[in-house]
Amino acid sequence: MAGGWEPIQGDRGKQKGDKNKRHKKEMSKSGGQRDQRQESKRATEYKRAAGGVKTKNHGLKTRMKKHYLNARSIRNKVNELTAQIITNGYDLVAITETWLQGGQDWELNIQGYLTIQKDRQEGKGGGVALLIKDDIRAVVRDDIGYNEQNVESLWVEIKDSKGKKSLVGVVYRSPNNNFTVGRVIIKGIMEACEKGTAVVMGDFNLHIDWSNQIARGSLEEKFIECIRDCFLEQYVTEPTREQAILDLILCNETGKINDLLVKDPLGMSDHNMVEFVIQSEDEEVVSETSVLCLNKGDYSGMRAELAKIDWKQRLNGGTIEEQWRTFKELFHSAQQKYIPVKKKGGKRRDN
Structure with a gap:
């Protein structure tokens, strides 16, 4: 596979072998053509995620509409999320705190979207996922940053219509994580920024006064230093949980993020959702x-x-x-x- 990129391997989600075994078991039960079609469809999705299948549109739309949310369990909110996606026409949805466990990938089977997820390996809660519209070329980037099981993150590479690559990541850092996990997350962000344009979304659970970039702890200081060194801009200016800005949208290219809106929570989640637009190369705004x-x-x-x-x-x-x-x-x-x-x-x- 070109560049050594592997789709949804190891702690990035469900292993391909496990998928095939489960599907073969399902096929043995039903023995029908319906299961065979499902098997073929899922195999195609894996190839697409790895860059092996061409889609109808090889790049981004002129404006790519994104949606980020901390779900605090997506299982009982899938119908509401689907309605949000259909109503607003999102091209990519990033989710933290999915609270899914192994074998529950079907929970996020939304028609017209490729699902990439990483579930928490031990204990309850946590987990991250990306839903990407199936007319967008996406490549899973397992080579960025952190493959450790206790770091919950996903990175994909997408291209605009002129072939310019952007890296998109979603990160969840539990407030119970230690300083080491935080440093590994920061390392991953820095690696992504070194490769070019990077957009990072997530719940980092960091207590920072963003209006003045004042940190309230050693990890927060390290995070602010990363933002400055990587020329990142943090775009969320309204509280996302109670009076704190815990959910962040970061980008290292000026003028790339537009029309950001903090919205009401999904269902009974205690975090507000964030909607924004990524300006593609076809409609570039060159800022001063x-x-x-x-x-x-x-x-x-x-x-x-x-x-x-x-x-x-x-x-x-x-x-x-x-x-x-x-x-x-x-x-x-x-x-x-x-x-x-x-x-x-x-x-x-x-x-």
């Missing part, structure tokens, strides 16, 4: 950005400014990461003071 004018920098002034700092005192104590963060903040402060910036923008392009 700031660019450093390196040839006009006052480097003598910058060196003098940095020389005034008592580095021994400022970097005394703390971990290597904390010292590095302090150095970056002081350096960036001097950079903003002595190196001018210019605005660089573009025009809307409709092809």
Whole structure:
């Protein structure tokens, strides 16, 4: 399989072998052509997820409408979710806290959508899933980030009509997860951003003042550092659970996320849903950005400014990461003071 990408393997969902065994058992019971057709259809879905089957539309629509929700058990909300999908015409739906267990993949069998899911391996709750409209080319990316069983995440690669690739991920981090799990999640996000355009959705259970990007713990500090280093923007500005913004939409390409709306919860879930649009290459909005004018920098002034700092005192104590963060903040402060910036923008392009 090209690029070594494997569809829904291991802890990414149900193993293909297990699927085939179960379907063969079903076929032996019924012995009818109906089961054979189902077997062929599911095999086709696996090939499509791996990039082996061409669909009617090889890329994204001009505007791809997405929907994210924390379900807190999807089993008793499938009918309501189906109605939401039909009414709003979503191209991709990301779900956290599916609460599905092994062998319950049929719960999310919504006509016209490919289901990719990762259930919690031990204990109750958790789990993530992606529903992708079957006219969109999607490739499961198991090579990104984290294959550990206790990290609940899924990543897929999709293409726009010009062949430009974007990575889309859904993540659930339980509030009971330890610091190590959080670091692995951050590592995965950084790996995705290094590969190009990345859109990340999920319930991270992080307590951050997003209006000022103020963290309330060491993991939150690490997460904010990741956002800054990867040039990510966090788009949700309204509370998604009580008065907290726990459910996040992140993207590292300016102008890619549009028309974001925080909606009422699905059923009895205690999290609000989030709807938004991804702008594809065919209808690109090139936003104004700031660019450093390196040839006009006052480097003598910058060196003098940095020389005034008592580095021994400022970097005394703390971990290597904390010292590095302090150095970056002081350096960036001097950079903003002595190196001018210019605005660089573009025009809307409709092809």
